[in-house]
Amino acid sequence: MVLTRRGLLGNSLLGGAAIAATTGLPARAQSPTIKIGVLGDESGVYRDLSGPIAIAAVKLAVADSKAAGRNIPVEIITGDHQNKPDVGASLARQWIERDGVDMITDTPNSAVALAVAGVCKNLDKAFINSPAATADLTGPQCAPTTVHWTMDTWMLAHSTGGAMVKAGGDSWFFITADYAFGHALERDTSNFVTQAGGKVLGNVLAPLGTSDFSSFLIQAQSSGAKVIGLCNAGSDTVNSIKQAGEFGITGKGVKLAGLLVFISDIHALGLQTAHGIVVSNTFYWDRDDRTRAFSKRLQPQIGNARAGMGQAGCYAGTFHYLKAVAAMGVAEAKKSGAATVGRMKAMPTDDDCFGPGSIRADGRALHPVYLYEVKTAAESKYPWDYYKLLATTPADQGFRPLTAGGCPMVHS
Incomplete structure (x- = not known):
């Protein structure tokens, strides 16, 4: 329904x-x-x-x-x-x-x-x-x-994906939400990784609303990738990150890249779990x-x-x-x-x-596009004090070039 x-x-x-309109009265023109x-x-x-x-x-x-x-x-x-x-x-x-x-x-x-x-x-x-x-x-x-x-997916891939590759994350495995958004985000991030000289070692598609990511995470870990790229959002991202921590998948040279992370996700995870995650945002309340x-x-x-x-x-x-x-x-x-x-x-x-x-x-x-790192619990001083700024990308550089998107309204 x-x-x-x-x-x-x-x-x-x-x-x-x-x-409210009242019956029996003369009709008046309405704005x-x-x-x-x-x-x-x-x-x-x-x-x-x-x-x-x-x-x-x-x-x-x-x-x-x-x-x-x-x-x-x-x-x-x-x-x-x-x-x-x-x-x-x-x-x-x-x-x-x-x-x-x-x-x-x-x-x-x-x-x-x-x-x-x-x-x-x-x-x-x-x-x-x-x-x-x-x-x-x-x-x-x-x-x-x-x-x-x-x-959008290009901006997220350019900002978060680009930062991860520069930091040494040159091999990736993607856990991808199996619909238009996930496919687009994986596509755009893969392009940035390979253009920067990195490699994509594989991917797995997860249905929207998946609650158990254990098999997907184990497959990603088995690939030997340095970065597990999470091409999902909302509660799917929260569940992925929580379960990666529970299974001890992060650390030992493996990093999670939450490619679309909202502040509500950080709040749901808590700083004990989320600290250190690098996220791209265009708005932060503080x-x-x-x-x-x-x-x-x-x-x-x-x-x-x-x-x-x-x-x-x-x-x-x-x-x-x-x-x-x-x-x-x-x-x-x-x-x-x-x-x-x-x-x-x-x-x-x-x-x-x-x-x-x-x-x-x-x-x-x-x-502008802002690259943030999630604070530790000790660094957070008041409620929802979650992010510290790492870098700012100006508005004219943060999104895909106008003539590169294939929009039929744009003539190069």
Whole structure:
């Protein structure tokens, strides 16, 4: 069963009373409303990097937009795609055709994201993805209606994979989630490893939602590889790392490379297990004054948790989308997702999560990429104090070159 729920935002979000229609009164002209669909994972392996925190982040983007003077009526619909491309595509089509949704965001799981991107392209509605990682969203399957925030497989492979090879990890074995994201991440990381003179000794495919990684880890260890590359995410990554520690696989010259690790994963693992892991992120709640200010505003809605980069991307993408809507006018923005995304690309981005940036012609949002090492328990001074910065890659170098992705909208 597909779960959806609808909430009217605007006055109600900011503490006022929602205005209900009353029968028997003369009809009055209604201001056009922008409708946003937050299509996430509310019950599966990616719930912690999507779910309620992503919804709260989108709501905060609406509130912050209003505080910035963009008085745009916004309605938000939320739904659970259940990590099934057919469910995600069906729900996206229903939202657009029946419910009048203008923009869809969130959508972890690359297979679902690619399916939803296709629906939005065909129906000319904006799709602002954050937590799905496949670089194909801005490559062969780019679309004039798609914007891809936060991270992708090329960036992750370039940052984390490149750092591991430079540190001596010149032989790899991959444990890969068996769907679009995992295959893309393994492909991109393998390219960087071999280009740097390293070798890929093998791989094994693990179904999404695997709970027992013991056989996969033992196979990886038996290969003799110096690095076991984890091309998975969410609870799959958490289970992989926990079980590697339990089986004593790490150490003795073998390192784990968590190629897509979210702060929720580190929290689930605990610093006793996770310390020393090298991760690539584009957002960390404690990076600077602006990220801390964003986190403070979000805190009342999410309790003791912290937003990860995917959820921060939902905020930033929605905030910039509403900036473009305000510039165009609501009625004009509702006519065409491609036109609205075109306006987004023409305007510089700037928000408390990622700072100043831009959106390229292929739909890739550009911002710096940060390489972090997870702290030890002794180094951590307060809750969620997990990362120490190793390196920063500038925005214009952190993502795949514009002409190298195969996006048909880009002409070399």
